[in-house]
Amino acid sequence: MTRFRLPTWFVLLLPAIIVLVAVVLIPLVLSLYSSFTPYRLTRPESLYKWIGTFNYEKAVKSAHFWAAFGRTVLLLTIALNLEMLMGLGLALLVNRVTYGQRALRTLMMFPMMFSPVLVGFQFKFIFNDNVGLVNNALQSLGLTDVAIPWLVDGKLAFMSILAAEMWSSTSVFAILILAGLFAVPRDPIEAAKVDGCTPWQSFRHITLPYIMPFIYIALAIRSLDVARAYDIVQIMTNGGPARRTELLWTMIGRTGYVDAKMGYANAMGYISIFLAIFFTIYFFRKLNAARTELGMAG
Amino acid sequence: MAQVHLRNVVKKYGQLQVVHGINLEIEDNEFVVLVGPSGCGKSTTLRMIAGLEDISGGEVGIGDRVVNDLPPRSRNISMVFQNYALYPHMTVRENLGFSLKIAKRPEAEIEQAVDEAAGILSLTEYLDRKPGALSGGQRQRVAMGRAIVRHPDVFLFDEPLSNLDAKLRTQMRTEIKKLHQKVKSTIVYVTHDQVEAMTLADRIVIMRDGHIEQVGTPLEVFEKPANTFVATFIGSPPMNLLDGQVQSGKIALDGGPSVSIPEQSRGKVQDGQAVILGFRADNLMPVGHSMPMPGEHSELGMTVNLSEPLGTETLLFGTLAGKEVQAKMLHPRPVAPGERLEFQLDLTRCHLFDAKTQQSLG
Ligand SMILES: Nc1ncnc2c1ncn2[C@@H]1O[C@H](COP(=O)(O)OP(=O)(O)OP(=O)(O)O)[C@@H](O)[C@H]1O
Numbered sequence: 182m183t184r185f186r187l188p189t190w191f192v193l194l195l196p197a198i199i200v201l202v203a204v205v206l207i208p209l210v211l212s213l214y215s216s217f218t219p220y221r222l223t224r225p226e227s228l229y230k231w232i233g234t235f236n237y238e239k240a241v242k243s244a245h246f247w248a249a250f251g252r253t254v255l256l257l258t259i260a261l262n263l264e265m266l267m268g269l270g271l272a273l274l275v276n277r278v279t280y281g282q283r284a285l286r287t288l289m290m291f292p293m294m295f296s297p298v299l300v301g302f303q304f305k306f307i308f309n310d311n312v313g314l315v316n317n318a319l320q321s322l323g324l325t326d327v328a329i330p331w332l333v334d335g336k337l338a339f340m341s342i343l344a345a346e347m348w349s350s351t352s353v354f355a356i357l358i359l360a361g362l363f364a365v366p367r368d369p370i371e372a373a374k375v376d377g378c379t380p381w382q383s384f385r386h387i388t389l390p391y392i393m394p395f396i397y398i399a400l401a402i403r404s405l406d407v408a409r410a411y412d413i414v415q416i417m418t419n420g421g422p423a424r425r426t427e428l429l430w431t432m433i434g435r436t437g438y439v440d441a442k443m444g445y446a447n448a449m450g451y452i453s454i455f456l457a458i459f460f461t462i463y464f465f466r467k468l469n470a471a472r473t474e475l476g477m478a479g
Numbered sequence: 480m481a482q483v484h485l486r487n488v489v490k491k492y493g494q495l496q497v498v499h500g501i502n503l504e505i506e507d508n509e510f511v512v513l514v515g516p517s518g519c520g521k522s523t524t525l526r527m528i529a530g531l532e533d534i535s536g537g538e539v540g541i542g543d544r545v546v547n548d549l550p551p552r553s554r555n556i557s558m559v560f561q562n563y564a565l566y567p568h569m570t571v572r573e574n575l576g577f578s579l580k581i582a583k584r585p586e587a588e589i590e591q592a593v594d595e596a597a598g599i600l601s602l603t604e605y606l607d608r609k610p611g612a613l614s615g616g617q618r619q620r621v622a623m624g625r626a627i628v629r630h631p632d633v634f635l636f637d638e639p640l641s642n643l644d645a646k647l648r649t650q651m652r653t654e655i656k657k658l659h660q661k662v663k664s665t666i667v668y669v670t671h672d673q674v675e676a677m678t679l680a681d682r683i684v685i686m687r688d689g690h691i692e693q694v695g696t697p698l699e700v701f702e703k704p705a706n707t708f709v710a711t712f713i714g715s716p717p718m719n720l721l722d723g724q725v726q727s728g729k730i731a732l733d734g735g736p737s738v739s740i741p742e743q744s745r746g747k748v749q750d751g752q753a754v755i756l757g758f759r760a761d762n763l764m765p766v767g768h769s770m771p772m773p774g775e776h777s778e779l780g781m782t783v784n785l786s787e788p789l790g791t792e793t794l795l796f797g798t799l800a801g802k803e804v805q806a807k808m809l810h811p812r813p814v815a816p817g818e819r820l821e822f823q824l825d826l827t828r829c830h831l832f833d834a835k836t837q838q839s840l841g
């Protein structure tokens with residue numbers, strides 16, 4: 182009598198399969214399923230009521246959702262562009278430094294070492310209208326004598342959040358672009374000089390194509406980062422005042438945990454993920470194109 | 480088209496001085512080759528002319544301008560780099576036209592210049608490829624094409640052929656020579672290959688350790704080497720050098736026979752002076768297998784240790800005055816190692832150097 186035995190490859194893969202199913206597949210399926218129910222954390226039995234695409238329709242029709250969506254895309258666009266330009270500038274400057282460059286590079290990474298929650302608190306203090314650093318400085322310098330409501334006015338609050346984001350993450354660009362600059366060969370640049378290029382022209386025509394792949398990697402990483410931005414905003418404004426700085430994930434977080442409407446929150450989450458996926462695919466396409474340009478793609 | 484001059488040009492890297500006050504006048508349309516062993520400062524000198532290295536001292540001029548403080552783009556030069564330095568993200572066409580595009584020339588003119596250069600260098604069928612999809616020789620031609628489209632005042636070449644295989648190198652050497660005849664221009668060409676130097680140059684500049692050892696036409700440096708370094712560096716096989724002393728109007732080779740003093744050196748040596756006698760393999764030939772030597776010559780016996788038949792002639796290796804010596808045999812017959820032959824040394828073609836200064840005494 183032969184006993185049934187599982188194939189060896191399956192036995193060997195089993196631990197990995199179990200872990201993956203437990204931590205990835207089950208939550209994924211469960212959350213996807215719950216987005217088709219009126220699931221509320223406070224009423225567990227609501228998980229078993231199927232309401233079809235009701236949550237999705239609700240989200241798509243919700244002005245609040247689209248406002249948060251738009252605001253997230255806006256923050257993403259502005260933050261990424263400014264961070265890219267500043268990171269590029271920073272990297273070019275640091276690349277010029279010959280003495281103490283290592284120390285500078287380490288220093289440059291400091292903002293990345295702080296938890297975004299702490300960055301949020303710090304900037305909440307800096308932009309506080311009564312005791313904040315910015316208002317104090319402006320008032321001491323005599324530039325203004327009113328307390329500017331940095332975190333209360335919608336536009337100003339958006340800018341304050343932008344400032345915090347940029348402070349904490351410009352160095353991601355700077356570091357990656359610096360790595361790119363290190364990889365630029367000297368010869369074509371010298372050839373360009375001889376061919377009549379000004380420093381700006383050699384940068385534009387030779388250096389930039391070389392560092393484009395690095396810029397796209399940084400953009401891809403940061404677009405995911407900003408698309409899921411939560412902590413800094415949550416701390417600084419809590420999406421407020423009156424939803425004026427609400428981003429996708431602060432809204433989803435509130436809907437899920439404060440209002441306890443987990444089914445609806447999950448539905449919005451799934452829509453938002455497409456945003457992230459879209460940007461990732463977009464930047465990786467660009468990355469591959471840039472690499473093909475340089476003859477680097479396999 | 481322009482002359483180039485270097486006056487007391489010095490290059491220092493920090494405390495380390497690598498070029499020690501070079502003087503050189505290059506004529507309009509002249510093909511000058513800088514040659515010397517690795518690390519002697521050829522590239523550094525070339526890069527100072529190009530403006531890619533700062534000049535630590537002295538003066539570099541192109542045309543009637545001193546260019547010490549001009550950036551490369553203002554010097555109207557073209558340079559071909561040792562590893563080509565093509566722009567990898569541009570097609571061959573874009574590589575060739577890049578300098579003209581930067582100079583904001585009209586499209587039509589760029590296209591015409593690119594087509595012309597591609598024609599000269601047989602690159603027409605590769606115009607739309609990127610450098611990554613070209614062979615070494617093709618890349619080399621692109622690098623050259625990039626240099627010629629601009630019609631610069633001066634071409635600078637830094638060992639452009641050293642990455643090519645032997646056959647391609649010979650072929651490209653001829654191409655460069657033709658190119659110089661077609662596109663009249665001043666060329667400064669760096670190489671460490673003396674054959675390349677001899678075949679290409681109007682004038683050769685032989686460098687060692689940041690100094691110029693000799694400047695002259697290929698024949699001059701071959702026939703009248705200024706010192707023992709040039710004598711051994713130029714020509715293949717290298718010149719034989721034997722130590723000796725002047726004794727009563729003859730040269731007594733150390734531990735060997737005596738030969739007469741070559742005519743051109745007579746009166747320039749004193750009795751007892753330590754000297755070095757130099758002669759090429761072509762001027763030491765076995766009796767009966769030699770060129771006619773109508774002038775003065777000495778006869779020497781030498782045992783042959785090794786022979787290398789080359790077809791029309793055979794290279795013979797032996798020992799004279801304690802040194803290994805190479806000789807040539809015309810209309811060769813087989814020579815067994817250990818065979819002793821009588822040789823004729825053509826004294827009219829011998830060189831005498833001072834043993835202390837290593838400088839020529841002729
Ligand atoms: N950046 C530098 N710092 C210090 N020394 C340098 C530097 N660049 C070159 N050198 C030195 O300068 C000398 C001349 O170098 P150069 O490149 O001109 O030699 P070369 O004649 O072109 O040799 P090769 O035939 O090997 O190319 C060498 O001894 C080299 O070590």
Ligand SMILES: [Mg+2]
Pocket residue numbers: 521522523
């Ligand atoms: Mg060199």
